[in-house]
Amino acid sequence: xxxxxxxxxxxxxxxxxxxxxxxxxxxxxxxxxxxxxxxxxxxxxxxxxxxxxxxxxxxxxxxxxxxxxxxxxxxxxxxxxxxxxxxxxxxxxxxxxxxxxxxxxxxxxxxxxxxxxxxxxxxxxxxxxxxxxxxxxxxxxxxxxxxxxxxxxxxxxxxxxxxxxxxxxxxxxxxxxxxxxxxxxxxxxxxxxxxxxxxxxx
Amino acid sequence: xxxxxxxxxxxxxxxxxxxxxxxxxxxxxxxxxxxxxxxxxxxxxxxxxxxxxxxxxxxxxxxxxxxxxxxxxxxxxxxxxxxxxxxxxxxxxxxxxxxxxxxxxxxxxxxxxxxxxxxxxxxxxxxxxxxxxxxxxxxxxxxxxxxxxxxxxxxxxxxxxxxxxxxxxxxxxxxxxxxxxxxx
Numbered sequence: 111x112x113x114x115x116x117x118x119x120x121x122x123x124x125x126x127x128x129x130x131x132x133x134x135x136x137x138x139x140x141x142x143x144x145x146x147x148x149x150x151x152x153x154x155x156x157x158x159x160x161x162x163x164x165x166x167x168x169x170x171x172x173x174x175x176x177x178x179x180x181x182x183x184x185x186x187x188x189x190x191x192x193x194x195x196x197x198x199x200x201x202x203x204x205x206x207x208x209x210x211x212x213x214x215x216x217x218x219x220x221x222x223x224x225x226x227x228x229x230x231x232x233x234x235x236x237x238x239x240x241x242x243x244x245x246x247x248x249x250x251x252x253x254x255x256x257x258x259x260x261x262x263x264x265x266x267x268x269x270x271x272x273x274x275x276x277x278x279x280x281x282x283x284x285x286x287x288x289x290x291x292x293x294x295x296x297x298x299x300x301x302x303x304x305x306x307x308x309x310x311x312x
Numbered sequence: 313x314x315x316x317x318x319x320x321x322x323x324x325x326x327x328x329x330x331x332x333x334x335x336x337x338x339x340x341x342x343x344x345x346x347x348x349x350x351x352x353x354x355x356x357x358x359x360x361x362x363x364x365x366x367x368x369x370x371x372x373x374x375x376x377x378x379x380x381x382x383x384x385x386x387x388x389x390x391x392x393x394x395x396x397x398x399x400x401x402x403x404x405x406x407x408x409x410x411x412x413x414x415x416x417x418x419x420x421x422x423x424x425x426x427x428x429x430x431x432x433x434x435x436x437x438x439x440x441x442x443x444x445x446x447x448x449x450x451x452x453x454x455x456x457x458x459x460x461x462x463x464x465x466x467x468x469x470x471x472x473x474x475x476x477x478x479x480x481x482x483x484x485x486x487x488x489x490x491x492x493x494x495x496x
Contacts (some may be wrong), residue, residue: 117327118326118327119326119327119328120323120324120325120326120327121326121336122321122322122323123320123321123322123325124319124320124321124326125319125320125321126317126319126463127318127319127320128317129315129316129317129318130314130315130317131317136388139357144473184320193419232425242439244437244462244464245370265464267462267464268323269439269462270460284470
């Protein structure tokens with residue numbers, strides 16, 4: 111695959127390592143990161159009923175490969191990655207469906223799971239906006255999506271992308287849980303229903 | 313030195329002006345979000361004690377990290393101090409405008425020139441541009457460039473973002489006449 115074919119203009123990596131939260135070092139340290147690719151929207155000028163499939167097959171796997179490579183190289187290997195998420199920000203000449211097409215099919219998601227050795231559905235955000243728009247990328251556990259300690263987000267932004275005719279495709283990952291995660295889990299939750307709460311919600 | 317968070321950013325430009333950039337042009341930034349050493353103290357006349365305690369340690373932390381993130385020898389570099397809303401701009405300047413801070417980067421990069429800098433005050437999420445110039449000759453026009461940074465939740469009002477930036481090359485598609493051809 112010649113990446114020039116689909117015009118990857120830029121690849122941006124962003125990571126955050128939390129040393130202190132509320133003044134205390136996290137018991138389980140984690141690095142959260144995003145890798146983002148800025149690509150030319152291959153469907154510019156198309157209609158609202160056009161089949162998007164051909165370009166998805168050509169472009170989405172290349173993005174999955176490149177973005178997982180960047181995150182694996184920077185975060186210390188596949189085993190270090192515990193949580194993942196994805197996002198697309200479509201430039202203002204594009205359709206929301208164009209971003210969805212690049213991240214919500216097996217040609218992206220299945221490959222991300224394969225390269226990250228994960229099984230979960232991948233949580234996501236998608237939006238349309240101008241260059242410099244900030245996007246909050248949700249993350250959850252790559253093998254056990256209901257693991258509450260790993261519900262977290264990372265914000266990402268590229269100053270000059272997406273141009274109106276571009277799409278920013280983002281993959282996020284974390285090597286651990288939220289700092290100081292301490293709100294229980296499904297195994298420890300009490301039974302909560304409206305009638306068990308009584309007057310509080312009456 | 314109290315550091316809340318360390319942020320790493322790299323940008324690889326593969327296409328500029330519609331043409332391929334080969335190899336991809338990389339600029340890297342590493343930022344430490346530190347507690348403002350003078351927070352809550354009112355106007356501190358002599359900043360030297362806070363500078364002496366913190367500036368060298370922050371420089372020593374950031375310099376190897378930004379070069380590792382760059383992954384190639386640095387050809388251009390720059391620095392930043394972004395002060396949270398309760399602080400003085402002078403607090404940020406104090407931490408970065410001392411040889412105790414910058415020499416860690418100069419020595420690690422085999423550099424000789426002064427580091428260009430941005431100093432400003434702003435809220436968490438403020439956008440700032442770090443200027444970069446050539447590491448041994450600040451007149452080399454091809455290497456004048458900048459990189460844009462934003463950290464969503466920093467600086468808090470009593471924090472300072474201290475950052476270093478490094479580029480492995482000049483601007484993508486740089487093609488201006490050299491300074492030396494004009495300066496006659």
